[in-house]
Amino acid sequence: MPSTNFTLLLHGGSGRLYPAGTPFPQEAEYHRTLTAAAQAGFAVLAEGGSSLTAVETSLRLLEDSPLFNAGRGSVFSHAGLNEMDAALMDGATLQAGAVAGVRTVRNPISAARAVLERSAHVLLTGAGADQFAAEMGLETAPPEWFRTEERWQQFQALQAAAASSSAPTTKYGTVGAVALDQAGQLAAGTSTGGMLNKQYGRVGDSPIIGAGTYANHVCAVSGTGHGEFFLRHTVAHDIAALMEYRGLSVEAAAHLVIHEKVAPAGGKGGVIALDGHGRVAMPHSTEGLFWAYVSADGRTGTNVCNMIVE
Ligand code: ASP
Numbered sequence: 001m002p003s004t005n006f007t008l009l010l011h012g013g014s015g016r017l018y019p020a021g022t023p024f025p026q027e028a029e030y031h032r033t034l035t036a037a038a039q040a041g042f043a044v045l046a047e048g049g050s051s052l053t054a055v056e057t058s059l060r061l062l063e064d065s066p067l068f069n070a071g072r073g074s075v076f077s078h079a080g081l082n083e084m085d086a087a088l089m090d091g092a093t094l095q096a097g098a099v100a101g102v103r104t105v106r107n108p109i110s111a112a113r114a115v116l117e118r119s120a121h122v123l124l125t126g127a128g129a130d131q132f133a134a135e136m137g138l139e140t141a142p143p144e145w146f147r148t149e150e151r152w153q154q155f156q157a158l159q160a161a162a163a164s165s166s167a168p169t170t171k172y173g174t175v176g177a178v179a180l181d182q183a184g185q186l187a188a189g190t191s192t193g194g195m196l197n198k199q200y201g202r203v204g205d206s207p208i209i210g211a212g213t214y215a216n217h218v219c220a221v222s223g224t225g226h227g228e229f230f231l232r233h234t235v236a237h238d239i240a241a242l243m244e245y246r247g248l249s250v251e252a253a254a255h256l257v258i259h260e261k262v263a264p265a266g267g268k269g270g271v272i273a274l275d276g277h278g279r280v281a282m283p284h285s286t287e288g289l290f291w292a293y294v295s296a297d298g299r300t301g302t303n304v305c306n307m308i309v310e
């Protein structure tokens with residue numbers, strides 16, 4: 001059904017970047033970047049473009065920004081590397097593409113799109129995924145592109161403080177987007193550097209269809225937070241299933257999964273979710289969630305909070 005409520009909603013991670021009471025030096029820049037990314041994706045929808053392209057457009061901008069834990073600005077793994085995950089799903093066709101542990105493709109979300117459209121597979125990992133992206137003609141980037149001084153200092157501080165412990169630490173700042181286009185079709189995408197200090201080729205929920213990313217004909221969902229919990233609770237698909245099989249609204253379904261399932265189990269995080277009527281939900285159990293959205297019915301907003309790295 002054609003939609004007059006075409007909408008682009010994105011997130012820039014959950015939690016807080018700085019301890020409570022600490023000035024938030026880049027607040028205006030976060031605000032500007034989130035707003036610009038939401039408007040760029042919305043412009044695609046306004047011109048009649050697909051929700052898939054709108055999601056990819058917004059996420060490429062956030063990946064290229066050093067402010068977020070995705071693409072440029074990704075956190076460092078235990079080995080001191082930037083290893084990125086991304087997924088993109090088309091709700092109308094259930095086509096999906098994802099990459100995990102990529103290190104050389106500049107925009108992992110575009111690599112996910114290439115997997116969706118130009119491969120026979122859903123998820124490619126590591127060097128093979130980077131090779132595929134390069135063979136598809138996607139832009140590559142050297143390690144220096146992804147590395148930011150701020151993330152490196154975070155990593156160094158963690159190494160120094162936890163020299164005796166090799167447990168991964170949760171550092172949030174993932175990006176995700178969901179969109180409803182004029183044709184009434186939904187799409188979802190998520191891109192991340194994963195968790196700071198992750199080891200052994202750890203992959204989180206973001207590139208796993210049904211966990212951190214999912215879209216079908218009833219809703220589109222992108223998650224952010226402690227990935228292991230989102231994996232165990234198949235968060236994104238659970239929200240879609242509650243809507244499809246139980247008739248819950250997007251708000252009720254997303255709230256139930258985040259606050260009544262994942263949070264009691266110990267998993268902190270949040271989702272952005274969008275239904276086929278342009279209704280949005282953004283529940284989170286962390287202290288905050290960065291988000292921005294633009295809707296054809298005039299609704300718009302941006303939220304930047306004092307995120308903390310726990
Ligand atoms: N969910 C991501 C992961 O576990 C992290 C995040 O959302 O920041 O890889």
